[in-house]
Amino acid sequence: DAGVIQSPRHEVTEMGQEVTLRCKPISGHDYLFWYRQTMMRGLELLIYFNNNVPIDDSGMPEDRFSAKMPNASFSTLKIQPSEPRDSAVYFCASSLGRAGGNTIYFGEGSWLTVV
Amino acid sequence: DAKTTQPPSMDCAEGRAANLPCNHSTISGNEYVYWYRQIHSQGPQYIIHGLKNNETNEMASLIITEDRKSSTLILPHATLRDTAVYYCIVSVYGNKLVFGAGTILRVKS
Numbered sequence: 001d002a003g004v005i006q007s008p009r010h011e012v013t014e015m016g017q018e019v020t021l022r023c024k025p026i027s028g029h030d031y032l033f034w035y036r037q038t039m040m041r042g043l044e045l046l047i048y049f050n051n052n053v054p055i056d057d058s059g060m061p062e063d064r065f066s067a068k069m070p071n072a073s074f075s076t077l078k079i080q081p082s083e084p085r086d087s088a089v090y091f092c093a094s095s096l097g098r099a100g101g102n103t104i105y106f107g108e109g110s111w112l113t114v115v
Numbered sequence: 116d117a118k119t120t121q122p123p124s125m126d127c128a129e130g131r132a133a134n135l136p137c138n139h140s141t142i143s144g145n146e147y148v149y150w151y152r153q154i155h156s157q158g159p160q161y162i163i164h165g166l167k168n169n170e171t172n173e174m175a176s177l178i179i180t181e182d183r184k185s186s187t188l189i190l191p192h193a194t195l196r197d198t199a200v201y202y203c204i205v206s207v208y209g210n211k212l213v214f215g216a217g218t219i220l221r222v223k224s
Contacts, residue, residue: 042215101147104209104212106160109157
C-alpha cells in the first residue's frame with residue numbers, strides 16, 4: 001500500500017493568500033484526521049472525519065480554516081486568508097475503525113511557511 | 116481522555132534494551148494505552164497498543180501494570196534508527212489522540 005499521501009510536501013506562501021493542502025488516505029480506511037505540529041504547541045488534532053462526515057472539528061483554530069472530504073479517497077484543508085502564525089507541519093492520517101482500538105497511519109506532512 | 120506523564124528524555128546504548136516509562140494514573144477501564152514515535156521530520160508512527168495484558172509485536176513490547184496506572188515500552192535491541200520522540204497516549208478508541216511532549220530517546224553508539 002502507498003500509505004497516506006499528502007501534497008504539497010512543502011509550500012511557501014505570502015500572508016493573505018489561500019492555501020490548500022491535500023490528502024489521499026489509505027484505501028479502505030474510514031477515518032481521516034488532520035493534525036498540525038509546531039514547536040510551541042506540539043501535535044494538535046484539528047479535525048477528523050468518519051465515512052466522509054466531520055465528527056469533531058473542535059481543534060480547528062478559527063474560521064479561516066476549513067476541511068472537506070468529498071469522497072472516501074480525498075480530503076482538503078484550506079486556510080484563507082493565511083497568516084504567518086499558520087506556519088507549521090500539517091499531517092493527514094487515516095485509520096480503519098475496528099474493535100480493539102484503531103491504528104492511525106500518518107502521512108509525511110505538508111510543511112507550510114507563510115511569510 | 117486520561118493524561119500521561121513521561122520523562123522528557125532518555126539515553127540508551129546501541130544494542131541494549133530501551134525501557135520507556137509512562138504514568139497514566141487516571142486511566143479509565145475502557146481506555147487503551149497507545150505508543151507512537153516520531154523520527155525527525157517524519158509523521159508519527161504507530162508502535163503498539165494494549166488494554167490490560169502485556170503485548171508484543173515485531174517492533175516492541177508493552178508492559179502494563181496490574182492496576183493499569185503505568186506502563187513501559189520496551190525496545191529489545193535499540194539501534195541508532197530508534198532515536199526519536201516516543202509518545203504514550205491513552206484513548207478509548209484510538210481515534211482522538213492527544214499527543215503530549217513525549218520522551219526524546221537518544222540511542223548512542
